[in-house]
Amino acid sequence: MIRTESLTKVYNKVKAVDSIDINIEKGQVCGFVGPNGAGKTTTIGMLAGLIEPTGGKCFIKDIEVARNPIQIKRMIGYLPEGVGFYSNLSARQNLRYLAKFYGLKDAESEARITELLEYAGLKNVDKPAGAFSRGMRQRLGLARALLNDPEVIFLDEPTNGLDPEGVIQFRKIIKEQAAKGKTIFFSSHILDEVEHVCNTICIISKGKIVTQGSLDDVRNKMHKDKPMTIKIKVIGMMPKLTDPGIIDATYNDGSATLRVQSDIVNEVASELMKSGVRIRELKVEEESLEDIFLETVYRRE
Template identity: 55%
Template structure:
């Protein structure tokens, strides 16, 4: 479980993170969204014990990070956004070097674990040194490094940024598998579609403050509605549509052949529209209400 209490970080008098209170349950896949400079990376760095908070605290599985950074690092895995390795060493040598810091692993365990992970990220059999890796290969090696100690909590910063479609697919599968094993996963990403596909809870941060939190549906309902008061109803018919009137209709935009109309309304008028068209003998091809996407929610929040 991940918890932050009034987490604050000040850089040169500016609050990068301002009184952040978060609680992520065990086994959750939490998506952390926010624009550049919102405080996502600073939050992650405090959570993984790389920087100390100015105020407040981070608690991971009942261990306060600032007080026991090494203990926390022993149970977490971290994939940085711009992950890097030693270019003069192979993937195996890099992982072996990092694995040696974990007290619980002896030489045989290290070897076995590294072989498993390289196979998992499809870097097994790659003998070239890491200096010659593509960014995608680097990213996959970063994922393997984050999983070295079989962590209870995993922090992934832009995990699919450099992956090819096959890599993205494998990453999604792996994330689900890890979640099924009871691991808590914290994902920071700009790729909204990716977050919506993988995460079961989402938090949105802006200017160092958490401004929204919940499941994707909850966010869509709360923020989507709040962001755009009006609804968009799209109607397509087999023959030209008659003019539809209602006091809640704000505007109606017809296509040239009048077979399609986009109605902006104050309320959900689908029942009224279908009755009207039925009475006038117009056959409906399709009628749908446009729901806000995660991107709409995201943008509406930031544009406020």
């Protein structure tokens, strides 16, 4: 659904985006993460047809964006990081004005706007957009991004300024849109947010893609040739384990933490059962997205 081929953008001889290749399938929710200045907003701008690439190509549904920007804009929704509206107009009036660009008829437009204002938590808000809080502007921006019922949705730091209730609502909306088959690509520096709603991630640093794939794929890449941790809890005393795959271990009365070179959970379970030990918990401790991010970006710089 979203694909790039050596996509590049150069500003003043500096490569803001450097020959990146991305492939996002239909219905996926992809978290695009990276430090400030990594090239996230520039990439989204090119994918949305707002910035012309210096080199390479990007496609939405196999349609080249740079060659068909108007067609692409009819297919996508976009919430920019610095969302702006006509300050003297209400939320409804802003959406009503924007609906004209999509050729929505008045009755269709009003029904869609009413639905989206309720969806975004702005149903009973009548004051001008210029009096909105940042969180309210983000909510209105999300409604605008969904106005044309797009197949692909681009969101740039969408939860900025949202209160906890707004963040929960955002998660709900993203999951509902993905369930409808929408493809969602959003950047964020809030790693916990990405982990909550995404089924795939793409990490960018200094304009280059460092790693991409499902959370499990990325974890597996990071664990390659690297020790992993197994946590064990048992009923009663924890015996010493003898599996040769154990690098080292820390034992307590009813638990143990193992550092191992590969996943030997089944072997450990078998050894414990043969010893007559009842297992309460036995699992590989997965790295959080924050751990992955730090490993792939900051420790490589």
